[in-house]
Amino acid sequence: MRKFNVAVVGATGAVGEELFRVMEDYDFPVNNIVPLASARSIGNKINYKNKEYSVLELTHTCFEENEVDIAFFSAGGNISEKFAKYAVEAGALVIDNTSHFRMQKNVPLVVPEVNPNDILGWKRTGIIANPNCSTIQMVLSLKPLDDLYGIKRVDVATYQAVSGAGKAGMEELVNQMQDFFAFKLSDSKKEQFAHQIALNVIPQVDIAQDNSFTKEEMKMINETQKILHKDIAIAATCVRVPVLRSHSEAITITFNEDIDIDINEVKNVLEEFENIEVIDDLKNNFYPMPIISTDTDITYVGRLRKDLYSNNILHYFNVADQVRVGAATNSVRIALKWIELEND
Numbered sequence: 001m002r003k004f005n006v007a008v009v010g011a012t013g014a015v016g017e018e019l020f021r022v023m024e025d026y027d028f029p030v031n032n033i034v035p036l037a038s039a040r041s042i043g044n045k046i047n048y049k050n051k052e053y054s055v056l057e058l059t060h061t062c063f064e065e066n067e068v069d070i071a072f073f074s075a076g077g078n079i080s081e082k083f084a085k086y087a088v089e090a091g092a093l094v095i096d097n098t099s100h101f102r103m104q105k106n107v108p109l110v111v112p113e114v115n116p117n118d119i120l121g122w123k124r125t126g127i128i129a130n131p132n133c134s135t136i137q138m139v140l141s142l143k144p145l146d147d148l149y150g151i152k153r154v155d156v157a158t159y160q161a162v163s164g165a166g167k168a169g170m171e172e173l174v175n176q177m178q179d180f181f182a183f184k185l186s187d188s189k190k191e192q193f194a195h196q197i198a199l200n201v202i203p204q205v206d207i208a209q210d211n212s213f214t215k216e217e218m219k220m221i222n223e224t225q226k227i228l229h230k231d232i233a234i235a236a237t238c239v240r241v242p243v244l245r246s247h248s249e250a251i252t253i254t255f256n257e258d259i260d261i262d263i264n265e266v267k268n269v270l271e272e273f274e275n276i277e278v279i280d281d282l283k284n285n286f287y288p289m290p291i292i293s294t295d296t297d298i299t300y301v302g303r304l305r306k307d308l309y310s311n312n313i314l315h316y317f318n319v320a321d322q323v324r325v326g327a328a329t330n331s332v333r334i335a336l337k338w339i340e341l342e343n344d
Contacts, residue, residue: 003031007068010075011035014167018328019072020048034066063090088126095128095331102129109226111136112337113274114143119338133326134158135223140299141318144273153233153254161243165192173197197242205238246290249318259312270301280304288319297329
């Protein structure tokens, strides 16, 4: 198999660091690693397969100079907006982890298990967009259920870990908990979140929109429709919770009116779908939780139950590691699927 020169923009960030771990786990066909970051990170070391690579400065010429074939971008939308074009001009495939390109009509938005053929549209811009982390784990469970019964509406409430705000978000939670046990929580810094996150939940992720939803909630709505190629009615409420890693989602699906849900049938199609695992034994206290999903590449589904009043409504709980499944792993899976499709 051909091997590739792989650049990671944002190499020292939480997702960037995870990308290296995931590539190693998946034995990605790497010829050379090109870690890229801002000037202040120059000289820092990245370890990949027991070999050290020095972090280089992200510039408009670095992709051509290092003959980059695949460039993972995970350093923020402004960086992607400014530098992705230089990677494309140098002949690289860009897989972008930010929100900048997701809703552009000519850019594929991909979860490989759900819409792999959309990858074929990469040549229009040289870019494939990685969806929002909450969207990825949700559509992974929606796809087999939509194929089974036909989804009419989705209502979702998320319970999002602080690592969704990066390393700084995790540090803020840890520092506030330390201050709590030192009896000085009232003096603790609140910089990453609008309110104290320790021992609290915040029913706002991202900025408010004119329609009273947040930007994060609208991402889930718009991205899900684009990935599934279907104008499903969706309502989302996104909540930040004091969990370090892995997002949880309580999902309610309304199917077409003539559907009478069979829970065993639902379990079967979910269990058979790639990278989903069902944990559903309420009587014995078995169900998805962040401590189960963290550091895995699986989306866990449980608490499956039919609505008490309508035969066509399903409720369940959905958990995945949003740094891996929701970012790094999905990006690597996109790249691997791209390689497979290009070799066909």
